[in-house]
Structures are given as structure tokens and as C-alpha cells.
Amino acid sequence: xxxxxxxxIKEARHIVRDKRTMLILFGMPIVLMxxxxxxxxxxxxxxxTIVVTSSLDHLTHQAVDRLAASEYFTITATAPxxxxxxxxxxxxxxxxxxxxxxxxxxxxGGIQFIVDGADPNMAQQWTNYATAIISGSDASPVNSKMLxxxxxxxxxxxxxxxxxxxxxxxxxxMTSISIVREKEKGTMEVLLVSPVKPLMIIIAKAVPxxxxxxVILTTILLMxxxxxxxxxxxxxVWIYLVSTxxxxxxxxxxxxxxxxxxxxxxxxxxxxxxxxxxxxxxxxMLFPVESMPRVLQWISAIVPPRYYIxxxxxxxxxxxxxxxxxxxxxxxxxxxxxxxAVSLLKFKTRLE
Amino acid sequence: MNAIEVHHVSKSYGAVTALDDVSFTVGKGEVFGLxxxxxxGKTTMYRILCTLLKPGQGKATxxxxxxxxxxxxxxxxxxxxxxxFSLYQDLTVQENLEFFATLFGTTVExxxxxxxxxxxxxxxxxxxxxxxxxxxxxxxxxxCCALVHQPSVLFLDEPTTGVDxxxxxxxxxxxxxxKKRDIxxxxxxxxxxxxxxxxxxxxxxxxxxxxxxxxxxILTRFADIFNPPGxxxxxxxxxxxxxxxxxxxLVKAFGSFHAVDDISFSVKRGEIFGFLGANxxGKTTAMHxxxxxxxxxxxxxxxxxxxxxxxxxxxxxxxxxMSQRFSLYxDLTVQENxRLFGGIYGMSDADIASKTDEMxxxxxxxxxxxxxxxxxxxxxxxxxxxxxxxxxxxxIVFLDEPTGGVDPATRRQFWELIYDAAARGITVFVxxxxxxxxxxxxxxxxxxxxxxSAIGTPAELKERFHQPDMDHVFTHLARxxxxxxx
Numbered sequence: 001x002x003x004x005x006x007x008x009i010k011e012a013r014h015i016v017r018d019k020r021t022m023l024i025l026f027g028m029p030i031v032l033m034x035x036x037x038x039x040x041x042x043x044x045x046x047x048x049t050i051v052v053t054s055s056l057d058h059l060t061h062q063a064v065d066r067l068a069a070s071e072y073f074t075i076t077a078t079a080p081x082x083x084x085x086x087x088x089x090x091x092x093x094x095x096x097x098x099x100x101x102x103x104x105x106x107x108x109g110g111i112q113f114i115v116d117g118a119d120p121n122m123a124q125q126w127t128n129y130a131t132a133i134i135s136g137s138d139a140s141p142v143n144s145k146m147l148x149x150x151x152x153x154x155x156x157x158x159x160x161x162x163x164x165x166x167x168x169x170x171x172x173x174m175t176s177i178s179i180v181r182e183k184e185k186g187t188m189e190v191l192l193v194s195p196v197k198p199l200m201i202i203i204a205k206a207v208p209x210x211x212x213x214x215v216i217l218t219t220i221l222l223m224x225x226x227x228x229x230x231x232x233x234x235x236x237v238w239i240y241l242v243s244t245x246x247x248x249x250x251x252x253x254x255x256x257x258x259x260x261x262x263x264x265x266x267x268x269x270x271x272x273x274x275x276x277x278x279x280x281x282x283x284x285m286l287f288p289v290e291s292m293p294r295v296l297q298w299i300s301a302i303v304p305p306r307y308y309i310x311x312x313x314x315x316x317x318x319x320x321x322x323x324x325x326x327x328x329x330x331x332x333x334x335x336x337x338x339x340x341a342v343s344l345l346k347f348k349t350r351l352e
Numbered sequence: 353m354n355a356i357e358v359h360h361v362s363k364s365y366g367a368v369t370a371l372d373d374v375s376f377t378v379g380k381g382e383v384f385g386l387x388x389x390x391x392x393g394k395t396t397m398y399r400i401l402c403t404l405l406k407p408g409q410g411k412a413t414x415x416x417x418x419x420x421x422x423x424x425x426x427x428x429x430x431x432x433x434x435x436x437f438s439l440y441q442d443l444t445v446q447e448n449l450e451f452f453a454t455l456f457g458t459t460v461e462x463x464x465x466x467x468x469x470x471x472x473x474x475x476x477x478x479x480x481x482x483x484x485x486x487x488x489x490x491x492x493x494x495x496c497c498a499l500v501h502q503p504s505v506l507f508l509d510e511p512t513t514g515v516d517x518x519x520x521x522x523x524x525x526x527x528x529x530x531k532k533r534d535i536x537x538x539x540x541x542x543x544x545x546x547x548x549x550x551x552x553x554x555x556x557x558x559x560x561x562x563x564x565x566x567x568x569x570i571l572t573r574f575a576d577i578f579n580p581p582g583x584x585x586x587x588x589x590x591x592x593x594x595x596x597x598x599x600x601x602l603v604k605a606f607g608s609f610h611a612v613d614d615i616s617f618s619v620k621r622g623e624i625f626g627f628l629g630a631n632x633x634g635k636t637t638a639m640h641x642x643x644x645x646x647x648x649x650x651x652x653x654x655x656x657x658x659x660x661x662x663x664x665x666x667x668x669x670x671x672x673x674m675s676q677r678f679s680l681y682x683d684l685t686v687q688e689n690x691r692l693f694g695g696i697y698g699m700s701d702a703d704i705a706s707k708t709d710e711m712x713x714x715x716x717x718x719x720x721x722x723x724x725x726x727x728x729x730x731x732x733x734x735x736x737x738x739x740x741x742x743x744x745x746x747x748i749v750f751l752d753e754p755t756g757g758v759d760p761a762t763r764r765q766f767w768e769l770i771y772d773a774a775a776r777g778i779t780v781f782v783x784x785x786x787x788x789x790x791x792x793x794x795x796x797x798x799x800x801x802x803x804x805s806a807i808g809t810p811a812e813l814k815e816r817f818h819q820p821d822m823d824h825v826f827t828h829l830a831r832x833x834x835x836x837x838x
Contacts, residue, residue: 006454010443017442186434193402194455195428349423351404
């Protein structure tokens with residue numbers, strides 16, 4: 001036990017004395033949260049809109065006022081014909097035009113959107129928002145209600161995703177690098193030729209990163225709650241418990257990488273390439289899994305963050321009980337056990 | 353019972369045979385030397401005995417325990433210093449020692465008696481990071497770490513490579529004191545004076561044991577390898593009175609610490625100038641200033657006629673430089689490396705092509721032209737690196753410990769190349785820890801505590817200090833150092 005503790009202290013010293021790595025480890029979550037929370041956002045805001053209408057009757061007037069009052073749209077101009085509006089959009093003066101037909105008031109319809117479709121996802125959202133606002137007038141037959149995220153804030157979506165990405169990267173990358181570094185420096189040889197059990201070396205290596213991961217997790221949750229106003233609907237205990245499973249999974253993945261990699265650079269590249277790309281592309285973090293081609297959906301089924309992010313969205317945003325995420329937790333647990341077993345079996349007690 | 357028994361051990365990595373039917377025994381309390389050229393299989397032997405590798409065939413026991421089936425027992429009772437530096441650079445001296453003590457289930461207090469003699473010398477640096485220690489200090493600390501749990505067998509894989517002669521002597525004096533405590537020591541070394549301090553020596557070459565016996569027996573029997581006839585330095589008479597290096601009152605200070613403290617000397621064209629000093633005496637800093645890598649704090653200097661303060665770009669064009677660490681790009685072939693460095697110095701393609709042929713011919717290297725440099729033995733790499741350093745015919749070549757970790761025969765061949773270059777009029781400025789190499793130089797300077805404490809021909813220095821050889825001259829001067837070796 002004493003050996004174990006002194007091992008952990010030693011490991012902690014490595015981490016603390018490497019100022020630059022520390023800065024990256026703690027700077028990364030904060031910077032990412034701020035970037036995703038404020039800069040990269042798919043929220044609709046201040047869309048430059050042109051209104052095309054010939055008759056300003058009462059109903060049209062009301063609809064335009066509602067558009068202008070919303071924070072989503074800014075009415076920059078009114079144009080007499082759709083052609084004029086299109087020209088304005090083409091010359092980058094506006095993002096979209098809403099054309100009200102002259103008989104809009106009488107038949108409660110007849111709207112055309114002319115939208116800059118360079119970013120199809122955003123274009124789709126603008127028309128959805130505009131439709132909702134225009135039809136939101138008292139007489140409108142369509143009424144939509146957003147559950148869990150009434151303001152449609154993208155931070156709700158990103159915070160769990162950042163957790164899934166960062167925890168995986170920090171744990172897998174840092175453990176694999178720290179083990180491979182000892183191999184490279186020749187200290188691993190000395191450790192192996194000591195009476196200490198190899199299993200203990202591994203666990204002691206992992207513990208500081210486990211702690212670090214919890215610090216990062218807490219940072220993200222606090223920032224999400226108090227800076228980005230993302231609610232924590234579900235139970236904190238469950239959020240931490242599911243995260244623990246996920247962290248252990250990431251640590252065993254790092255261990256597995258350290259078995260294969262022979263240099264720190266290789267460990268870094270493997271964790272960055274092998275882990276980062278599938279996490280970002282296939283975990284449902286940026287692109288919904290449901291709209292992927294079938295083959296990619298199969299691949300995404302073995303990407304662990306997919307289940308973690310899903311579980312976190314349910315627990316944090318929807319505020320459901322643990323019963324609703326049993327499937328995700330079960331899959332994560334199974335993956336953890338399998339990965340841990342493989343990496344422990346593969347850990348070499350000799351140099352071969 | 354013998355401390356170490358090795359019976360017909362073989363080991364191969366793929367097609368490469370590292371050890372081929374090796375057998376020997378080491379008695380309890382013996383100091384046993386395992387010597388041989390780079391790549392002979394020494395490290396593999398250590399790793400097998402330390403249970404880090406399984407032997408391919410055969411059987412080995414340490415302290416009566418089998419290296420394969422009784423791994424845990426062996427790991428409890430051996431100390432091991434791998435060839436590579438085996439400490440945590442970012443932990444302090446004290447932290448390293450405490451960590452390794454706990455690792456072996458003991459404490460520094462319990463093991464203190466066994467390491468006191470060694471630890472006394474580094475204890476004043478206890479709060480310094482291991483990475484900031486000098487080479488000799490690091491080795492002493494590594495030895496402390498390997499000894500703190502009072503092992504019964506100690507494996508030392510080239511523990512003194514890159515360490516200056518005084519520190520090496522102290523290191524081996526410590527090993528002698530361990531013998532009194534009945535600790536068995538198996539060590540390898542490229543230094544002949546260290547080989548002589550072993551009771552018995554096994555000579556390993558290309559995976560086979562060529563002979564086992566007392567140090568003198570082995571060194572005599574394989575004299576052509578370990579002590580090849582000294583090469584005669586044909587005084588070509590080309591040493592002119594023209595100074596290619598002139599340095600006056602050169603100082604380099606880092607804060608209040610004067611790494612180089614007011615040195616003045618000159619080197620003549622075509623001379624082989626040995627620049628000696630203990631670890632931390634300021635050699636490397638001085639060399640960096642001469643090669644334009646570092647600005648002097650004060651003082652003046654001219655190299656190849658250019659001012660080291662203002663014209664370092666010119667200097668770089670007219671010198672060659674070979675450091676111990678950097679040799680060549682390992683993932684390029686011999687020819688590609690030559691082509692690259694020729695190109696860097698702005699030589700024409702035709703020039704490069706013709707000189708490449710000529711150089712490979714001279715080195716008898718032509719058939720390895722398309723081999724990757726990484727696949728060559730260390731000795732060849734160094735010869736190649738030297739040839740590349742003088743490929744553009746510089747007027748001076750700076751060599752920073754060019755022969756570290758190489759066996760005597762290869763070093764001798766390396767020096768033939770140096771003489772060859774000097775005969776062609778290239779001035780050679782060389783640092784080394786091998787005192788036999790110091791004897792090969794035309795003139796040498798010995799730095800102590802940032803100052804040049806002696807300068808002259810080897811014969812002059814021996815006479816002035818009344819010492820039989822350069823080794824004694826060096827030890828005599830370096831022992832006067834007051835600066836903490838760092």
C-alpha cells in the first residue's frame with residue numbers, strides 16, 4: 001500500500017511539474033466550453049431579412065412586426081419585388097427574404113422564402129423559425145412546443161458532447177503517453193525489475209488521471225450550469241457514476257494504446273487519430289447518427305462516446321432517472337470490462 | 353552456489369541473433385565484467401538475467417532462482433542500471449531516491465548505510481531536479497537508487513558512458529566498497545581502466561563468448577581489439593603559424609554563474625587540439641560560443657578569421673560540427689545523408705557526386721551506399737558522421753565527444769580518420785573523456801571550473817605536473833575543482 005501511494009505521488013508530481021501540459025489540460029475544457037457555448041453555435045440570431053410585400057394590411061403588418069421583434073431576425077430592408085430581394089441576397093446584403101403574397105391576409109398563406117442556402121442546415125433552421133413566428137399569430141393553426149429546450153439553445157447539445165470528447169482524450173492520451181514515456185526513458189525497465197506487481201504500476205498510473213478527469217468533468221458541469229445556463233435536470237450522483245464508468249473505459253483504452261505504441265509521438269498520434277476522428281464524426285456529437293449511411297451507423301455503434309453522450313443528454317437535459325439510460329450504461333459497462341480485460345492481459349511483464 | 357549461472361543461452365530477434373550459446377558463471381561477491389563492442393549482445397544478456405527477456409534457448413539462474421519461472425524472487429533481490437539514464441528527470445534527487453526505496457519495500461533510512469558513501473557526495477543537491485545534474489552525478493544517483501534496497505546482485509549496463517575520468521574513478525571506488533558487503537557485480541564498460549578493475553571478464557562479440565578470464569588475460573589475448581598498436585601521428589609539418597582560432601578573455605555568464613570564466617587560447621591551422629575538462633567544467637558552453645551557437649558575455653574571439661560576435665553566419669559556413677547526440681538522419685540512406693549535407697553547404701551536384709564516390713571509397717563503404725543509416729553499427733555511424741562533417745572541406749571541424757560508447761578498436765579507426773583530415777589541412781578541435789585519445793592530440797587544454805588550468809602538448813603537461821600519463825594529469829588537475837559538479 002505504501003508503494004502504491006508513493007507511486008501515485010510520483011505520478012502526480014510528473015503531472016504538476018509539467019506546467020505546459022497542465023495548462024493545456026485545464027485550459028482545453030474551459031476554452032472549448034466558451035468556444036462551443038458562444039462562438040460556434042447553431043443558434044439562429046440576427047438573420048438579415050428582407051421583407052417583400054406590396055400591400056401592408058393589418059395581418060402582414062403584424063407578422064412583420066413579430067419577425068422584427070424576435071431576436072432571431074433583423075429586418076434590414078423592404079423590397080418591392082422578389083427579384084430585387086434576390087439581388088440583395090446575391091450581393092451579400094441580406095441572408096433571406098420573406099415574400100408575402102398580396103392576398104396573404106385573405107387566404108392566410110402565400111409566403112415564399114428566398115434563402116441563402118450556402119449552409120443548408122442553417123437555411124433550413126431560418127425558414128423553420130420564420131414559419132413558426134409568422135404562423136405564431138393568434139390565428140395560426142400550427143403550434144409547436146420544444147420540450148426540454150424551449151429556447152432551442154445549442155449549448156444543451158454541446159455540453160454533453162464536450163464531456164464525452166474531453167474525458168476520452170484526456171484519459172486515453174495522457175495515460176498512454178505517460179506509460180510510453182517510461183518505456184522510452186528506460187525507467188520502465190527499472191520498474192519491471194522491482195518487486196512491485198505490474199498490475200500495481202498500471203493502477204497507480206491511472207489513479208492521478210482518474211482524479212484529473214473528475215476535476216475536468218466538474219469544471220465542465222459548473223461552467224455549463226453557471227456560464228452557459230445549461231440545466232442539470234437529472235441526479236448529480238448518476239451523472240458522476242455513469243461518467244466514472246466512461247472514464248475507466250477511456251483509461252483502459254489508453255493502456256491498450258501504450259501496449260502498442262513504442263514512442264510518445266506514436267501514442268499521441270494514435271490517441272488523436274484513432275480516437276478523435278470517430279468521436280467527433282461518428283458519436284452523434286456533430287451529426288445525428290440517424291442520418292448517417294447504414295455502414296457508418298454500424299461503425300458508430302462501437303464508438304463508446306456515442307453511448308456516453310446519449311446517456312448524458314438524457315440525464316442532464318431531459319432529467320430522466322437512471323432507468324431510462326440502462327441500455328447505454330449496460331453497453332458502456334460491457335465495453336469497459338472487455339477493454340480492461342484485453343489491456344490487462346496484453347500488458348507485458350517483460351520487454352517482449 | 354554461484355551468484356549467476358548461464359547455461360547455453362541463445363536469443364534472437366527475428367533473423368538477428370543477439371546471443372549464441374552463451375555460458376558462464378559468476379561467483380558470489382565477484383566483480384565480473386561483460387565487455388564487447390557495441391551490438392555484441394551485452395544488453396540482451398542483462399535483460400535476460402533481470403527477467404526482462406526470456407532466453408530463446410538455454411537456462412539462466414540468478415542467486416539460485418530461475419530467470420523464467422522464479423521471476424518474482426529475482427526481481428526482489430537484484431539491482432539494475434540500464435544503459436539508458438534511468439531516473440525521473442523531473443523529480444528531485446531526494447524524491448527519486450525515496451521513490452525507488454519505497455518501490456523496493458524499504459526506506460531511505462533503512463538503506464542509508466549501504467548508500468552513505470555514495471549519497472554523501474550528492475546529498476547537498478537533494479532538492480535539485482535529477483535532470484539538472486551533471487553526467488557523473490546522475491550516474492551516482494542512479495547507483496544509489498539501484499543500491500538502496502541492498503540487492504545481492506547488481507547489474508550495471510555501461511554505467512559510466514559520458515562520465516569524466518575523475519567521476520568514473522570515484523564510481524568504481526564505490527563499487528569496490530560494495531564488494532566488502534558481498535554484493536555480486538556484473539558490469540560492462542568501454543573503458544580499459546575499468547575493465548582492469550574487474551576480477552574476471554567475459555569478452556562477448558557478435559553474440560558469442562570469445563573468452564573468459566582475468567582482465568589482463570583477456571586484454572592480452574585480444575590485444576588487437578582492445579589495445580591495438582597505437583597509431584603514429586605522422587607530424588605532417590603542415591601546422592603553420594597561422595591561428596585559425598583565437599580567443600581572448602572569453603566569458604559566458606548565466607546570471608551570477610560564470611560557466612566560462614575568462615579563457616584565452618589559440619589554435620593553429622592543421623593542429624589537432626584536445627579540449628578536455630570534467631563534466632560541467634564549461635567545455636560545451638565554450639564550444640557553443642566558438643561555433644556561433646551562443647553569444648559570449650564578454651571577450652573576443654576569431655574562428656577561421658571571422659569574429660564570433662558578429663560574423664557567426666560566416667563561421668558556420670567554414671566549420672564542420674559533429675556532436676555526440678546528433679549523428680545523421682537514421683531514416684535516410686548513406687548517400688541521401690551525404691547529398692543533404694552537401695546541399696546544405698551549397699556544394700554543386702557534380703561536386704557532391706564525385707566527392708561521395710571518393711569518400712565512400714576511402715571508407716570502404718561503397719557497398720553500403722544505399723543502406724539506411726539507422727541499420728549501421730554505432731561505430732560506422734560515427735565514422736560516417738565525421739566524414740559528412742568534413743565533406744564540405746571546412747577549415748575547422750569541431751567534435752564534441754565523438755567516440756562516446758565505442759570500443760577501442762573502432763575508436764582507433766576513428767582517429768585514423770581524424771589524422772587523415774588533419775593531414776589534409778583541416779584543423780580538428782575535439783573534446784573527449786578518453787585519456788588515451790588525449791595523447792593523440794597535438795596540443796590539449798584542460799578546463800577546470802570554467803578556466804583553462806593547463807595548456808600544452810601532452811608531453812609538456814606530463815612533465816610539468818610530474819605525472820606518468822594524461823589520465824593522471826587530468827585527475828590531478830580536475831581534483832582541484834571547487835565548483836560543485838553541475
